[in-house]
Amino acid sequence: MLDIKFVRAEPDKIRADLKKRNDLERLFWVDELLAGDVSVRELKVEIDTLRQRRNTISRDINAERKAGRDTTALMEEAKALPEKIKALDLLKDEMEAKVRYYLMRLPNILDESVPFGKDDTENVEIKRVGTPRIFSFPVQNHGQLAVDKGWADFERAARTSGAGFSYLKGNLALLDMALQRYAIDLLMKKGFTPIIPPYMMNRSSYEGVTDLADFEDVMYKIEDADSYLIATSEHPMCAMYQDEIFEEKDLPLRLAGLSPCFRKEIGSHGIDSKGLFRVHQFHKVEQFVFCKPEDSPAIHEELLANAEELYTNLGLPYHVVLICTGDIGTVAAKKYDIEVWMPREEAYREVVSCSNCTAYQAVRLGMRMRDPSNFEQKHHIHTLNSTEVATSRTIRAILENYQQEDGSVEIPVVLRPYMNDQEYL
Structure with missing residues (x-):
């Protein structure tokens, strides 16, 4: 398959190659793949942020308790974090599967010496x-x-x-x-x-x-x-x-x-x-x-x-x-x-x-x-x-x-x- 780094850097080259092949169906996959790849990366950032928050919120709750302040909001946030992370993980897995589906099926980039022909x-x-x-x-x-x-x-x-x-x-x-x-x-x-x-x-x-x-x-x-x-x-x-x-x-x-x-x-x-x-x-x-x-x-x-x-x-x-x-x-x-x-x-x-x-x-x-x-x-x-x-x-x-x-x-x-x-x- 094509390296995802290459797809990000050279989408126009991939589109031009698909046009050479007269492969119009997969031509539209490039945009879908790129959009899915952006979503995966954004979801990873969001998940990492939530996991970091999960790791620090217990400390914040303890600090608020020691200061005699109300921790209800923090407790509710802590309770909700695992489900949020789980839901985002499922969405990320779904988007990664979509990206891999397209990556596995986009054809190789043709050498410049390959002649154009229909069959x-x-x-x-x-x-x-x-x-x-x-x-x-x-x-x-x-x-x-x-x-x-x-x-x-x-x-x-x-x-x-x-x-x-x-x-x-x-x-x-x-x-x-x-x-x-x-x-x-x-x-x-x-x-x-x-x-x-x-x-x-x-x-x-x-x-x-x-x-x-x-x-x-x-x-x-x-x-x-x-x-x-x-x-x-x-x-x-x-x-x-x-x-x-x-x-x-x-x-x-x-x-x-x-x-x-x-x-x-x-x-x-x-x-x-x-x-x-x-x-x-x-x-x-x-x-x-x-x-x-x-x-x-x-x-x-x-x-x-x-x-x-x-x-x-x-x-x-x-x-x-x-x-x-x-x-x-x-x-x-x-x-x-x-x-x-x-x-x-x-x-x-x-x-x-x-x-x-x-x-x-x-x-x-x-x-x-x-x-x-x-x-x-x-x-x-x-x-x-x-x-x-x-x-x-x-x-x-x-x-x-x-x-x-x-x-x-x-x-x-x-x-x-x-x-x-x-x-x-």
């Missing part, structure tokens, strides 16, 4: 890498090919778990694991620490990471428990250091999360909607970095380059798009997507999301850095995240782009050491 059709392509292969035969449906080859079973998975799940078998299971291990190995060489996080989070921690209005409808909640299955390892990695103080020497901290991801919503239907592109459960290796504010723009480009390196090494054609104001969501200040070429659709489809969230998550989770020049001074850090590989979508891309006319699939060279040196599935 994902106006995202800006910034580069293309690789040339889509021209096939001399019809490309088979990746899901049907996997079934025919005995690499996947969607029907039995639907019976045991419902639509949107799969059993990966044999070579395809190995390919999934190969992608995970290759991604981890690449990141470890760049100073990332592998992390296997908890696969469930409580609501309080989840609200610190993201606007649950964006995610709650797609998340699985554990019945009768304060637990959600994670939608991505970004979330538990971000919450890992909530309410902690970093020393400057410990930043940047680079983590490589490995986890299954669970999501209710699997997207709209389209070509090859049955298969591995839209699923409720998949594996992902995620990059996550905690850093000093001045380092986050360069680290954002670094995370993008790491993901590009993986897809370049896999030999998959892709392009990079800069996400526009109308498609960026609440948490990120700037976001890139990598979209890989899918021959069956003859279109690029998203496989990587790469975001600089600046201080937005750190404010929500109380994560700060100690100022080395002033031990008592603390500043909010920045957080960044990026997919390194989402296995299900990448497997689909491999099955299509490397498909042979006889139905076999060539294995990308960099994955062969993880696949017992096989050259083909």
Whole structure:
């Protein structure tokens, strides 16, 4: 969320940012938030004054009694003070909840380089890498090919778990694991620490990471428990250091999360909607970095380059798009997507999301850095995240782009050491 000090100091900047997003509803929240914040501060002063009076009135009563004067008015005042304080405390709590409601839901301030646009059709392509292969035969449906080859079973998975799940078998299971291990190995060489996080989070921690209005409808909640299955390892990695103080020497901290991801919503239907592109459960290796504010723009480009390196090494054609104001969501200040070429659709489809969230998550989770020049001074850090590989979508891309006319699939060279040196599935 935005720091309340920033909101007080820069309300016009927040309003201008909301206009960029064409977010007219939340535009009116700024005035409500500021008015509520003033009320909270005024109530705190009034409550403190009354508490001080409560602490001194007994002395005044004793002094008046010793002087032989009437203490009736003072006694009535003393009797009324606890109820007055209680009523004002309740009002303050109500106003603080209102202020926090708005603070938690105002979006991050966009980076100046984010292009204006109304939706994902106006995202800006910034580069293309690789040339889509021209096939001399019809490309088979990746899901049907996997079934025919005995690499996947969607029907039995639907019976045991419902639509949107799969059993990966044999070579395809190995390919999934190969992608995970290759991604981890690449990141470890760049100073990332592998992390296997908890696969469930409580609501309080989840609200610190993201606007649950964006995610709650797609998340699985554990019945009768304060637990959600994670939608991505970004979330538990971000919450890992909530309410902690970093020393400057410990930043940047680079983590490589490995986890299954669970999501209710699997997207709209389209070509090859049955298969591995839209699923409720998949594996992902995620990059996550905690850093000093001045380092986050360069680290954002670094995370993008790491993901590009993986897809370049896999030999998959892709392009990079800069996400526009109308498609960026609440948490990120700037976001890139990598979209890989899918021959069956003859279109690029998203496989990587790469975001600089600046201080937005750190404010929500109380994560700060100690100022080395002033031990008592603390500043909010920045957080960044990026997919390194989402296995299900990448497997689909491999099955299509490397498909042979006889139905076999060539294995990308960099994955062969993880696949017992096989050259083909």
